[in-house]
Amino acid sequence: MDAAARRADYADARLVRTRHERLATRNGALDGLDSLEAEGIGVRVRAGGSWGFAATAGTEKADAEEALERALAVAAAQPASPGTPLCPEPPARGEYESPAERDPFAVPLEDKLAVLAAADAGLRTEPGVVLTLARCEALRVEKLFASTEGALCLQRLTECGGGLTAVAVDGDESQTRSYPASHGGDVAQAGYEHFVSLDLAGQAPRVAEEAVALLSAPPCPPGRRTLVLAGEQLGLQIHESIGHAVELDRVLGREASYAGTSFVPAGGLGSLRVGSAQVNVTADATNAGGLGSFRWDDEGVEGRAVPILRSGVLAGFLSSRETAAEIGLERSGGCMRADGFARQPIVRMTNVNLDPGDAGTLEDLIAATDDGLLIETNRSWSIDDRRLNFQFEGEAAWEISGGERGRMLRNPSYAGMTPEFWASCDAVCSPSEWRLVSLLDCGKGEPGQVMRVSHGCAPARFRDVEVGVV
């Protein structure tokens, strides 16, 4: 940092060590057993208003110095640009380690494979199932961050989880069921105990049965219906239509090249209505177990809770030191995250959560619904580059009739426009139903970065939604 301070207005460096293990079985055989160990340094500089970033696999002083040279060179090669001041931030100092009761990397491979083999066998109990998948993964990231402002902090984050999938086929019809979720299962910032708690083997027969039952289930009829969303499907709805829409780099047009912009204007704070009075959303980097949790973000800002929507009205953004300064905020929201050492930090979601309401349990909500559909697990998702027009499809839906959960339907798609959809939310379940769901594959940035996030939510009800659109 001493060398960088002499030649840049600002610089930071991250030394990142990553250990990632992914095991999966497929139709009873090993699908893959991947073990990654990587380390390197990413150096970010700001010189003359331009940013430069360089990554190197080496971790010696000479490697860091060489990366600094490349970062300075690439910053200097760009057309001159006026730089926005960075929001002030006290230098991050200290160490942090996320809680994990049982180190997942200390558990023998044989033990993990035994759990997966039992789960996979449980999925292969139903004729008609052509593909079974059971997976377990563990991730550990150690990040040492230093800046020319005097920051020096170390954090060690551990994640673990897994899931199941069964695909059934009959002629031209194919149906999928997953547990606990479709996007890689359920992963938490925790130890091996989280994977064990999923009880994959216990759930497998039900998952397979439902996949086969879907083949002959009635299709979701088109029309406008009341929709109860829960679990992963609600988490993804929050992610795509609220989380991305309030990323301040998108709002300011910085991501127009790739991910797109946003329907949310920077000037909408305190006035823009995005949802009904039931809708309160908070971005919280301090949730225990959340994949968007950390002590400091990747530019050294302490993780915290930031209000995003209050009674449906825009209350905040996901921001960085630069973007926050650009719209006159006093402090960054602490949302800069990078995918490993070879990517620079960009504005990312922390845990963007729908705060619980007072509608009781899921069963209470169903009992209070005369006619509708319940969707929990996602199969397909798409949203436009301003985060307005979306179309999702769940793996399965359950009819709600007269306050009771009824038959299962296949191909339950629904579509809408973000503000109208969230304005139709008239109930959110109580704190007892609130839990984090994980998404492991959020893509953004150029070069591309994949980020892992969680969304806390309790089941919620939406009125007059267009369903059966595909």
Next chain:
Amino acid sequence: MNPLELAERAAAVARGDALAHVSRERSLMLRFADGRPTQATSVDDVFVELAVARDGHVGRARTNETGTDALTACARRAETAADAAAAASRRGPHPGFGAIRAAPGAGGAAHAGLANGGQQGEGPGPAAGPASPTVDFVGPTPTNSTLGALDASAGGDALRTVFAVAQRHGLSAHGIWTSGVEERAVAVSGGGAVLDRTTDAFLKVILIAPSGRSGYASQTARSAAALEPERVTERAAAKAAAAGEPVELPPGEYTVVMEPQAVGWLVDLLGGTALNGLAHAEGRGALTGRLGEAVAAPSVNLADSPGAAATLPRAFDAEGVPKRPTALIQDGVARAVAHDLRSAALAGAESTGHAVAPGGDHWGPHPVNLVMAGGSAADLEELCAPVERGVYVTRLWYANVVRPKETMITAVTRDGTFLIEDGRVTRPLRDLRLTDSLLGILSRVSQLTAGQELTSEGEFYGRRFAYGVVSPGMRAAAVRFTGASG
């Protein structure tokens, strides 16, 4: 560092049937938004992936440390994984890596590879030309001067040109310029090592008018020197500056004229779904039981042509299997799907050289040199000429598969969607959501442009792996749109 030597060194420390896959990336990327640079990234990284096969199971371990101790530790992790899997379950489907086979026409089994500079004889049509695009190329590591690929000042100059053209039109400029050198080496314990050296470059320009209208143009090339920032920016400007208030089109079925960029996206999606040999072998593919049947219009010819002049060529896949031209859809008839070693073993077929990862990727093999043959229309205007009322699509966004067996997808149009009236583009349209079957759309193709473009999205998640689709412009009838976007 020589990636080939590194791969051979890594394969030598593994016990049993093993494969080492080394990828080295050196790349630059400059991003810009609102007419100024925003991010600049320089990457210099190497990864060693060791795959060990035991009783049909493959354990993999990766590291970016290249010392002997680190390679040995990596090999032990891969062996432990493979041994544990072999002990825990019945025999797996992978046939093992064996020895690297010589590519037909290559100088020898031991060293064969491909450089971007190598001119291949294979034509742009499906499965045309010689059997393999290989040339001997094992030399010193390319340097900036010999490949001209990693010059940040070239990127800076490109950005200045883009900004100047955008300013001339009163538009704000967003996009990326990127250039990279990739070296990929594969060595197997059974004998043989191969090396691919490739360069690539990509320029994307999105211009936004004060009204909010946006226009897109991009160029994918083998080297930064081939990029034409002025021409690309002018193309984007013509769309962003188009006159008229956007019209909203009601949901329904419309005749569509798609630029090569949009066609390329659809075809690439087809590559990951219907043409995926693993899905096919597992009985859940869209072409399962349909090879030999007509699945598209007779004018549709699609091949994976790894040495075609317009592509970003590759000689070998991640399992060291030589790539060769593969006819996938010929005259509208489904002919083949893409295989890696695992999917081929499951299907009772041979690998077509489309492994994404040694041992087989979770998602299956993927064709990365797709070429769709052109038709007879002189240009996009000629495609529009017979259309009374239709939709002109520049590009698609957030395409996702809804039901893979039906090749049903959904996507939204973006950065240049127009109404076609009485044979010509007349007014901007509000963006639309397309929800239709890929094979359904291809079965309703009525004309293609004679010329093709190398199209790409320039997405580099994880390791840089530049690839694109060579596509013509396309006109298709009765494409289904399910709503208007914001």
